[in-house]
Structure formats: C-alpha cells, structure tokens
Amino acid sequence: MKQLHTILLLIFSSGLLAQNAVIQGIILDANQEPIENINVSLVGSEKGTSTDSTGFYRLLIPADTEVDIKFYSLTHNTYILKNIIVEAGAPFEFNPILELKVTEIETVIITRVSEQEFEGVTTIEPKLLSRIPGVQAGVENLIKSLPGVSNNNELSTQYNVRGGNFDENLVYINEIEVYRPFLVRSGQQEGLSILNSDLVRSVDFSAGGFQAQYGDKLSSVLDIKYRRPKSFGAGVDASFLGVNSYVEGKKDDFTGILGLRYRDNSLFVSSRETEAIAVPRFFDAQTYLTYQFNSRFELGFLGNIAINSYEFQPLNSQTNFGTVQDAQALIINYDGREDDQYETYFGALKASYDVNDDLNLRFISSIYHTQEQEHFDILARYRIGRPNTDIGGDNLGEVDFTTAIGSELDHGRNDLDALIVNLQHRGTVKIDSEKKDKDLLEWGVKFTKEDIRDRVREYTVIDSAGFSVRPPLSEFTNREPYFSFEAPLEPFLNVRANNDVNTTRYQAFLQYSSRGYLGDHEIFWNVGARSHTWTVAGNDFEDTTQTVVSGRSQAAIKPDWQNTDMLFRLSGGLYYQPPFYRELRNFQGEVVPDVKAQKSIHIVAGNDWSFNWTSKEGEKRPFKLTTEVYYKDLDDVNTYTVENVRIRYRADNVSRAYAYGADVRLNGEFIQGTESWISLGYLKTEENINDRGYISRPTDQRLKVAFLFQDYVPRLPNLKAYLNMVYQTGLPGGSPSYADPYDFQFRLKDYFRADLGIQYVFVDDKIRPPEGSWLGKFRELSLGAQIFNIFNYENNISNLWVRDVASGSQLAVPVRLTPRVFNLRLIARM
Structure with missing residues (x-):
C-alpha cells in the first residue's frame, strides 16, 4: 500500500516538480494521414523519440529555453522547427506535415518497414470504412474481405478466422477489450457493432500468430484506435438504413468526439420470403474524451450506450x-410474435503516465453491463x-x-444480466538508447470479475397430423401414427435452467521486442509469455480453479536485396482459450464449471513482396503480394454447433482438431490513385470427437475468393464506384441441432454476394470546390446509390427441417438470406 501511495503521488505531482516542458502532436503526410516511426529529437542533445502507429509523438525538452526540434526518417524529408520556447507545465502542440522522400535504385523504391509488417499485422486505411458497400458497413465489412476471414451472413458483424468461431476473436478499442451480446441468435437481431467507424483512426488486424500482449483467444486480434481531434469537425451519413452522425473538437488540453447511430433493418427483413410485421431498430451513442493534465499525465474516457430492439411478428411464408x-x-x-431487447452500457478510463522519454505506464479500468431479453411464442x-x-x-x-x-x-423466456469489471496495468520501457531502434520491454497485469445471471426457458413442440413428435432419443421409440404411444407427452426440445455464475480472472504477460540488423539485413524478433488463472463459482456447484501458461514468439527478416523488396516472417506458439460463460453452458442450459481451456499450437509463415507495376502510360503503381501458410493443432476442444450466429457448446473437452491452409492477398493501385485488393484463401479443419474419427468442423470453409475494387470515370473523376464481392464454398451445416454430427456431414450451397456502391463526390481531399463556393465549408460531400446482392443470388444460412410422418422422412428446407436491395446514401463531413 505504501508503494501505491508513492506512485499516485508521483503521478499527480509530476507537473509541479518537472523542470521540463513538452512538445507533442501528430505527424501527417501530404494526404493528412498519420505517419509511423518518424524520429523526433532535440537538436544538439541525445533526447529523442519516435511516432507510434497513430503518428503521435511526445518529447520532453528544457523549459523556458530556446531549442530546435528535428523531424526526420528514411522515408520522408527532414523538417527542423527552429527557435521554439515552451513554458513548463504548458504542453506545446505541433502537427507537422512531411513530404514523402523516394530513393530509386534501378527502379526499386526503398522504404522503411513498419512494425505492423514485421509482426504480420494487416493495416486497413480508415477512409475505406465508409466507402466500401455492405449490409453491415464498417470495420467488420472490410475485415471479411481479407483472406482467412469468412462469414456467410451479411446481416451479422461476426466473423470466423482460419477455422475458428465467433467467440475466438479478440477486439480492442484503445487497448480496452470489448464484448458482444450473449443471447443474439440471428444476424437480423444483432444490430450495430460496438465499433463506430466514424471515430476510427487506425485499424490493425492479425489473423494468427499474434503477440503475448494480446489476450487468450485462439484465432485473431482486431486492434482499433479512436482518434483525438485536432480541430472542430462534424459529419452525417444518412441512408434508407438509418443515420450515423458525429461531432468532434479540441479546446486547450481537452479533446472529445461523440458519435450517434440509428439503424432500422426493416429494408432487409421485409424483403425476405416471410411476410411479417417487423420492427428491428437499433441505437447507440459512443464517445471518446481525453484530457492532458500536464506534460506527462493524460486521462482518457471511452463510453458506449447501445439499445437494440427487435420485434418480429411473422404472418406467412x-x-x-x-x-x-x-x-x-x-x-x-x-401465430404469435417475438420480442427481443438488448441493452448494453460500457465505460472505461485509461490513464497514461510518462515517467520519462523511455518509460510509459498505463492504468485501465472498464465496466461492461448488458441486460438481454429474448421472449417468443410462435x-x-x-x-x-x-x-x-x-x-x-x-x-x-x-x-x-x-x-x-x-x-x-x-416458446422462449430467456433473460440474462451480465456485469464484467476489468482493472489493468500495462507498461512499456525502451531499452538500449545506443541503438537507432530501441528494444522494447512490455508487461501487463489484469484482473477481471464476471457476474452472470441467466434464466433459460425454451421448448419446442412438434405435431404432425395430430400426433405429437417425440424427442429424437433412443428411449422414445415412436412408430406413430400406425401404432399408439402411451408414454407422457414430451416436448421435442426442452431447456430449463437458472444459472448464477461468478468468474474471477488474473492475467499477466511479459514480452520483449528487438529490431536491428544482421549484416545488411534488417531483422525483428519478439518473444513473450502469458499466464491466466480463473475461478468459476456458483450456487449449484463447487468452485473450480485452473491455470494455464503459454509462450509466443515472432521473427522476421528483410533481406538486403537490391532488385527485390521482400520480407519473410515466422511466428507461433502455444495459445489457450479459457472458457467464457457461453462455453461453460451445455445444450441443456446447465453450467459445467470444470471445462478446460481449449489449447492450440499455432505456426504461421509469411512473405511480403512489394513491387511496382508499370502501366501502358508508363506510370509506376505500387503493389504488394502477401502470402501466409498456417497450421493449428488443437486439443481439449469444446465442441459446438452453430445456429445462424448463435453458438451452442457441449461444454466438454472430448475432441482434438486441426486446421491448416494458405492465404494470399494482392493489393495495390489497380486503378491509379485508388487501393483495391484480391484475396484468396484455402482452409481445411477437422475434429475427432471421442476418438470416433475426423470429420469436418462447422467452420470448414474450404475456399474463399474476395474482390474489393475502387474505380472512377476518367472523364468524370467525381463519379466513383466501389465493388465488394465474395465467393465461399459451402459450410458443413443445415443439419438438425440435436443431430449426431457423424450422421450429418451435409454442406450448404456455396455463398456468393456482390455489393455495389456508386457515389458522386462533390468534395473530398482531392476534389476541391471553386474558391468562394458554398461547398467550401465541407471537407467531404457525396450522394449516391447502393445495390446489395446485385446478382440476386439466393444464399442459405441454414436448413429448416420438417417432418413427413406418413413417409417417415425429414425434408431440408433452405433458410435464405437477403435478396437484392436498393439503397440511397448521403455523406457530408465538415
């Protein structure tokens, strides 16, 4: 306790004791985009720092002293800010714009490799989030266009990565882990993603082999950073689907951004085969606030309120x-109706304290509260x-x-109340100041408390020609209607449970990163370890405590090849996924507290090849070909079935599994000045349940081809087109939920979808109005149309199984997704 008081005293008194001043800001390129790894130094001194992945830097300098500040890198022109004087306790903000410096050696462009490239992380341009069409436009919409990422339901923001399921993906906003609702069972109920694209500053995605600093999940990491405004701004994005709006600003040391979203999915629900009275309405408000107390201490707040309501009254189909x-x-x-309500409240505080230029300490606390109701009688x-x-x-x-x-x-009467509290500390220290790129030592500890109260009431009664159909169990031998059955009537499916579960988690990680040279070859390596201890407690069972420890590593090399720009990567390690509440609950709704953590040995090998393609007009356009191969060996697998977007676990660890595949992505300027890409992925994943032999897992999506394309009319550059197209082979599925997976290995039909957006751009960063025009007040203004599923292809999400008692057969009736839908869209930003 004495040490804690000392740390707090240092934090809140640092502004009074400091003899230094601070200069900080965001370094931008000519396109107003943040630049990473720009060196910032005090001329005539060894003091220096560099920009992070968001372009942000902070440098301590002598107070009340005239100094020069130098901004330089291998890739951009050097800039020197001369004769600056900064008072103590009053941070000076400077946001320079650096021009790109290109050095050509036999037509090869030499550029500095970013940390994300070394780590195998895919970085997505935030501007694409609002441009690329999709039923659920935004971050997840673009993630699904990457190789290895799949989803066969356009109404959902969930995604599978390399054979994993929806629950195996980590999502962070500014280092704060976020969660998805528990009871949502179909994409049309899901509503808005917690990720608000209007607030996003950077998007980083790893499909596997990620570092120890990230949590314990088996598949992927989506790392989002929200921006800190530099000036006032506002925007609106309105269409037949709803309205997104935001406002942002900066005053002295305070920055704030607020986003409001409203969505109505009636356009898609009403276009399906079922005639229904549907009211699917979703609303959320999200804010990110920061305040700079002094040159070393900053406090940030992330808040979100989401109210999703889904009312559905089917009539006929x-x-x-x-x-x-x-x-x-x-x-x-x-006859009947369904009323679902999902309310989520999320708040997080993040304090960042710079002890000095090399040591940063962060303290994060967050609270997530969800109240969910799923009531239906149909x-x-x-x-x-x-x-x-x-x-x-x-x-x-x-x-x-x-x-x-x-x-x-x-019939269903399901109610859930969940409260999740997190307390976390993370730290970063730069080591070996003699090196140009300092080594990094990073650590973190995290405490989590999960309080889940869940009431489950579900049953299904099936009747054919006046005879009740019994559950598909061996003790219910049934030969009706030709022979009478004298046992009591039983529902075909029946789940009743009351669960009050508390889970306590303690997590910690430590990792070391180094970047340097092996001869003339640039190299990077990272090694780290994690530990995770959790205790599951409840009223109906004894407390169960388990611990897992895992290690992860990465290595990369960029050879000094004069005529070829190549980068090679290798990463992997041992990954665990301790069970969350959903994974503890079995088919009968009962909690099994001693479910083990699923385990995966993961190996990923990758290659980046950057090159220029010369067009017929002699223009050199940049391209990158990224190739990765991977293998996962999984043990203690918790088997499950997927019903639309709801995962139902068996709460056991009786399976082994594997997944392997290859992903290829070619991105670049197919059309000058625009980024497009083609993705190709191959996957095979199988599981062996109770040593009965290997069969396909529910996520065994063998082949995927995705095409994301931007274009414009050469003689009318204001008219732009965006195409988002994906083809995926059929998933195993469509079998009854109660079925033995060894008896049902059918596959759904292949999934194919193309969404087209056409926008006439009045104003953007490249198209500026005449001086004095009323359009000059806008930073971006466009009007256009979207056509979802332009080829009107009938995709299936599952099968509805109906019984013909007379013949004793079951018929698989396809449950189809959205047909072709037309939408108008207006985007305005100031």
Whole structure:
C-alpha cells in the first residue's frame, strides 16, 4: 500500500516538480494521414523519440529555453522547427506535415518497414470504412474481405478466422477489450457493432500468430484506435438504413468526439420470403474524451450506450425448393410474435503516465453491463406440397397438391444480466538508447470479475397430423401414427435452467521486442509469455480453479536485396482459450464449471513482396503480394454447433482438431490513385470427437475468393464506384441441432454476394470546390446509390427441417438470406 501511495503521488505531482516542458502532436503526410516511426529529437542533445502507429509523438525538452526540434526518417524529408520556447507545465502542440522522400535504385523504391509488417499485422486505411458497400458497413465489412476471414451472413458483424468461431476473436478499442451480446441468435437481431467507424483512426488486424500482449483467444486480434481531434469537425451519413452522425473538437488540453447511430433493418427483413410485421431498430451513442493534465499525465474516457430492439411478428411464408423435376414447397401460417431487447452500457478510463522519454505506464479500468431479453411464442402451421411448374401457366408457383401437414410451437423466456469489471496495468520501457531502434520491454497485469445471471426457458413442440413428435432419443421409440404411444407427452426440445455464475480472472504477460540488423539485413524478433488463472463459482456447484501458461514468439527478416523488396516472417506458439460463460453452458442450459481451456499450437509463415507495376502510360503503381501458410493443432476442444450466429457448446473437452491452409492477398493501385485488393484463401479443419474419427468442423470453409475494387470515370473523376464481392464454398451445416454430427456431414450451397456502391463526390481531399463556393465549408460531400446482392443470388444460412410422418422422412428446407436491395446514401463531413 505504501508503494501505491508513492506512485499516485508521483503521478499527480509530476507537473509541479518537472523542470521540463513538452512538445507533442501528430505527424501527417501530404494526404493528412498519420505517419509511423518518424524520429523526433532535440537538436544538439541525445533526447529523442519516435511516432507510434497513430503518428503521435511526445518529447520532453528544457523549459523556458530556446531549442530546435528535428523531424526526420528514411522515408520522408527532414523538417527542423527552429527557435521554439515552451513554458513548463504548458504542453506545446505541433502537427507537422512531411513530404514523402523516394530513393530509386534501378527502379526499386526503398522504404522503411513498419512494425505492423514485421509482426504480420494487416493495416486497413480508415477512409475505406465508409466507402466500401455492405449490409453491415464498417470495420467488420472490410475485415471479411481479407483472406482467412469468412462469414456467410451479411446481416451479422461476426466473423470466423482460419477455422475458428465467433467467440475466438479478440477486439480492442484503445487497448480496452470489448464484448458482444450473449443471447443474439440471428444476424437480423444483432444490430450495430460496438465499433463506430466514424471515430476510427487506425485499424490493425492479425489473423494468427499474434503477440503475448494480446489476450487468450485462439484465432485473431482486431486492434482499433479512436482518434483525438485536432480541430472542430462534424459529419452525417444518412441512408434508407438509418443515420450515423458525429461531432468532434479540441479546446486547450481537452479533446472529445461523440458519435450517434440509428439503424432500422426493416429494408432487409421485409424483403425476405416471410411476410411479417417487423420492427428491428437499433441505437447507440459512443464517445471518446481525453484530457492532458500536464506534460506527462493524460486521462482518457471511452463510453458506449447501445439499445437494440427487435420485434418480429411473422404472418406467412412460402419457400420453393427442390429441382424442376421434383419441385416442392413449404407453406407456413404463423401465430404469435417475438420480442427481443438488448441493452448494453460500457465505460472505461485509461490513464497514461510518462515517467520519462523511455518509460510509459498505463492504468485501465472498464465496466461492461448488458441486460438481454429474448421472449417468443410462435405457432407455425405448415404444409408441404407440389408447386405448379408450368412456366406458361397463370398458377406458376402455387401449390396444387399437399403431401403433408403439421405444426410447431416454439416458446422462449430467456433473460440474462451480465456485469464484467476489468482493472489493468500495462507498461512499456525502451531499452538500449545506443541503438537507432530501441528494444522494447512490455508487461501487463489484469484482473477481471464476471457476474452472470441467466434464466433459460425454451421448448419446442412438434405435431404432425395430430400426433405429437417425440424427442429424437433412443428411449422414445415412436412408430406413430400406425401404432399408439402411451408414454407422457414430451416436448421435442426442452431447456430449463437458472444459472448464477461468478468468474474471477488474473492475467499477466511479459514480452520483449528487438529490431536491428544482421549484416545488411534488417531483422525483428519478439518473444513473450502469458499466464491466466480463473475461478468459476456458483450456487449449484463447487468452485473450480485452473491455470494455464503459454509462450509466443515472432521473427522476421528483410533481406538486403537490391532488385527485390521482400520480407519473410515466422511466428507461433502455444495459445489457450479459457472458457467464457457461453462455453461453460451445455445444450441443456446447465453450467459445467470444470471445462478446460481449449489449447492450440499455432505456426504461421509469411512473405511480403512489394513491387511496382508499370502501366501502358508508363506510370509506376505500387503493389504488394502477401502470402501466409498456417497450421493449428488443437486439443481439449469444446465442441459446438452453430445456429445462424448463435453458438451452442457441449461444454466438454472430448475432441482434438486441426486446421491448416494458405492465404494470399494482392493489393495495390489497380486503378491509379485508388487501393483495391484480391484475396484468396484455402482452409481445411477437422475434429475427432471421442476418438470416433475426423470429420469436418462447422467452420470448414474450404475456399474463399474476395474482390474489393475502387474505380472512377476518367472523364468524370467525381463519379466513383466501389465493388465488394465474395465467393465461399459451402459450410458443413443445415443439419438438425440435436443431430449426431457423424450422421450429418451435409454442406450448404456455396455463398456468393456482390455489393455495389456508386457515389458522386462533390468534395473530398482531392476534389476541391471553386474558391468562394458554398461547398467550401465541407471537407467531404457525396450522394449516391447502393445495390446489395446485385446478382440476386439466393444464399442459405441454414436448413429448416420438417417432418413427413406418413413417409417417415425429414425434408431440408433452405433458410435464405437477403435478396437484392436498393439503397440511397448521403455523406457530408465538415
């Protein structure tokens, strides 16, 4: 306790004791984008620092003394700020713009390798977030266009990475871990992602082999940084889907940005095969505030409130399926409704303290509270028939003959209340000041408390021709309607549970990074370790405590090849995923406290090849070809099934699994001045449950091809087009949730989707209005149209299984996703 008081005293008294002043800011390029790894030094002194991934720097200088500050790097022209005097306790902000310096040696451009490239991290240009069309536009929309990342539901922001599931991905905002709702079971209920694209400053994504500083998950890391405004700004993005708006500003040492979003998914829900009264409305407010107390101490606040409401009253539907020779139709008439409510409140404080130029300490606390309600009673009366296939007839598609009838009642009263509290400390120290690139030692400790209160009430009753269909269990041998069954009636599916679970976690990591040269070859390496101890406690079981320790490492080399710009990477280690609440709850809704952490040995080898392509006009356009191969060996696997976007775990550790594949991405200026890319991924992942043999996992998406393209009309450069297209082979699935996966290894049809956006740009960073025009007040202004699913391809998310008791067979009726939809869009930013 005495040491804690000493640290707090140092933090809050540092401004009074300091004899130094501070200069800080963000270094930008000609396109107003932040530049990483720019050296900032005090002329005539050894004092110096460099910009981080967001272009931000902070340098301590003598107070009340005339000094010169030098900004320089291998890639940009040097700038010297001369004869500056800064008072003690009053930080001076300076945001220089540096011009690119290009050195050509036999047509090869020599540039400095960023930390992200060495670490195998994909960096996405924030401007693309608002430009690229998608049903759920934003960060996740672009992530899904990368190789190795897949999702077969355009209404969802969730994604799978290299054979993992939705729960295996880490998401951070400014080093603060964020969570997704628990009870959401379909993409149309999901609403808004917690990531607000209007607030984003940088997007970094790792599909595997990530460092020890990141948490314990098996698949990926999405690391988001929100920006700190330099001046006043505001914007609005309005369409038929809703409105996004933001306002930002800076006053003295205070910066703030506030984003408000409203979304209505009726445009997509009403266009599906089911005729329904649907009110899917989602709202959230998000803010990021910072205050610079003095030259060393800064406090930031991240807050989010999300209120998502989904009301659904189905009326009737008709789904035609089968072939022309064997056409069938399912007609359903509904009674009842579904009312879902998801309310989330999230707040986090982050304090950053610079002890000196080389040592930074950060203290983070966050609270996440979600209250979720899922209530439904829906009675579906169905009949299966033969539709009219006479193409020239007036009754084409209408059902002429009914072959089976039945009904199904689905009931649910699910309520969940979750409170998650985090306390965390992270530190970074630069070591070996003699080197140009200082080594980094990073550490962190984290305490988490999870309090989950969950009430589950679900049942399904199926009836065909007046006879109740029993659960598919061996003790329910049923030969109705030809032989009577005298046992009591039982629901086909029945889940009832009350869970009150508390989980306490202690996490820690330590890692060391170094960058230098091996001869003339530039090298980078990182090594680190993590520990994770968790205790699961509840009213109905004894407390269970487990601990795991893992190690991770990375190495990269950029050979000094005169005519070829290549970078080689190798990373991997041991990765654990201790169970979260969802992974502790089995199919019956019961909590199994002794579920082990899933374990994965992960190896990734990658290569970056940067080159120029010369067009017919003699223009040199930059391109990069990134290739990665990977292998995962998984043990203590917690098997699961996927229903739309809801994952149901068996809460066991009885499986082994593996995943391997290759990802290729070519990005560059296919059209001059615009960035586009083509992604190709191959994946194979299988699991062995109870030594019964290997079968495909639910995420075994074998092949993916994605194409993200930007273009403009040469004679009318204000007219721009954006195409987002993806093809993926079918996933295993569509089988009943109760089925033995060894009996059902069917695959859904292949997924194909193309979204097109066309915008007429009045103003942006390259297109400026005439001097004196009223358009001059805008930083960006555009009006356009979007066509989602332009080829109107019928994608399936799963199958609805209906029974024909007379024949004893089950029919798989496809559950289809959104058809072609048209949207108008206005973007205005000041």
